[in-house]
Amino acid sequence: MHFSENQHNNIDRICISHQETWRKPLENWIKINIDASFISSNTNDGFTLIARDSAGKFLAAMAYSSRSRDVNQVETLVLLRALLWIKEMQFQNVIIEGDNRSVISSCNGSVESFMWEDQNIIRDCQEILHKLESCQVTFKKRSCNNAADKLAKHAITSVKSQIWLEEPPNVIASILAAEGRISS
Numbered sequence: 001m002h003f004s005e006n007q008h009n010n011i012d013r014i015c016i017s018h019q020e021t022w023r024k025p026l027e028n029w030i031k032i033n034i035d036a037s038f039i040s041s042n043t044n045d046g047f048t049l050i051a052r053d054s055a056g057k058f059l060a061a062m063a064y065s066s067r068s069r070d071v072n073q074v075e076t077l078v079l080l081r082a083l084l085w086i087k088e089m090q091f092q093n094v095i096i097e098g099d100n101r102s103v104i105s106s107c108n109g110s111v112e113s114f115m116w117e118d119q120n121i122i123r124d125c126q127e128i129l130h131k132l133e134s135c136q137v138t139f140k141k142r143s144c145n146n147a148a149d150k151l152a153k154h155a156i157t158s159v160k161s162q163i164w165l166e167e168p169p170n171v172i173a174s175i176l177a178a179e180g181r182i183s184s
Helices: 005-018 071-089 101-108 116-131 146-158 170-182
Strands: 030-037 045-052 058-066 094-098 135-139 161-165
Touching: 030 071, 030 146, 045 071, 045 146, 045 170, 058 071, 058 146, 071 094, 071 101, 071 116, 071 135, 101 116, 101 135, 116 135, 146 170
Parallel strands: 030 094, 094 135
Antiparallel strands: 030 045, 045 058, 058 161
16 A cells, blocks of 8 residues: 555654643642663663643652662662652642553552562552552553653763752753643
């Protein structure tokens, strides 16, 4: 089958419009996207948290680099950091979105299926989560987490530990702007 250029462009638009993207949280809620970037146990990993309000407005971000054993440990540690941050900031009505299904499922369920080395970290996450008011931890595909993914990759080589308040880091500003325009 052969498509004209117009037909090909229409197919591209249809595919893009069906791709999942970041969505604003409900009114009076905050969404924190988390991600970690892991290369190997011999290199630094990038960790990041990005908070936005129900209008899609950037509130804050945190990025840091460290070393971990594997991708699940990195993702578990960034979830723990997000929960501690919510507790420290006394946020209420928060949705944490991450793209590691294993970590998110373990936090919301049983730790027994999770690697034994990280079960205590997951238990800490569960304990903090249960004490927080109106907090959810949910899985979303990476396409819904582009800004956090990019900042985590950037953090590997460019950030030891940094927090941004009110103004986002330049490396993700264009992604946040684009997501704010298409989010509903």
